[in-house]
Amino acid sequence: MCLQIFELFCKATLATLEMVFASAVIAVFFGLPLAILLTITRPGGLWPIRSIGRVLGFVVDLTRAVPFIILLVILIPFTRFVVGTALGTAAAIVPLSITAIPYFARIAEVSLREVSPELIDAVRAMGATRAKIVRSVLIPEALPGLVSGLTVTMVSLISASAMAGVVGAGGLGDLAIRYGYQRFNTAMMLWVVSILVALTIIVQFVGNTVSARLKAYNR
Template structure:
């Protein structure tokens, strides 16, 4: 293949990867953030200690994190079909990407929240702040740099997951690498795909680190 043929394929694959990762990141943050907060709030010594709820949530998160993505993607095929009506294509892959990333991100949120000093929370409680106010105005703002760092790590992981999704017709750069680089023995396509993925990951990591540092200084 000539580069005149490869470049448009790379652009298309990169666009599909960006769509998959972008949507999955949005849903992951929306679902994973409250789950991470719940892991802290319901824990022993938390704002609302309910050990039984914490144990259940922790078990669900641990199970979700223990499954390799390729296994998870196949295992939830019926659920994916129920949600989007198909199991092939860019939109369909968003479902397993989200399911796989939510437990991972929730643990990162939990870690970031636990790094908030207990004296800050105690001061808010002494002033009569409600549990909801403490979470919204103390815990989350104080943990924001760590949460941003967690989002960055999650997005990088999602890029890797999206590449694996290409092996089952999920589209994106992974699909391009499989269809052309592997099945058609087009070595230059494989190399170009790897380079593009590395560049994407480096850009995401650099941007995330920059934002986290800015928030940390504030």
């Protein structure tokens, strides 16, 4: 019996980690270019086109404003179209990614905006192209902040992945609902919460450590 419960926890934890890390990778892949566009198209940016910045900003803010549990339900048809099902770990990655992309984009935008304008102007004066400035100045200088932003995003994804268990997404949230809440097993729910807290602490610690070392290296 104990072995079966241990296996349940192991499978659920691995499923949660799969959802979180896959969604985080997708969030960076799409969110970072979005953050760069938001940064360079703002007034005073490298490529100031106010209309593009406003449209992108509106879409990002609109997506962020929708509560995750509602977004989860709204995206069920789209999730079925993408992965063929609305249940399980793979299906949960779709809404998790869509909610993480604008979240990370806004955090990354803040970090990119904090890069010294004097440094950017100096590189531009040397004849560097916009693409060169983004690759060689913006991203490297903002990297510690980007890592911190990714850490915050992953912590939010851990919480959201547990919420996704409501619709049978798998992972620790699903374990807490099916074996804890529905069976009135308080001990099971407390164990799930403990694991989620531990995962959050580990992710936060690793992210803070990497960010601190990058800051020290940039100095």
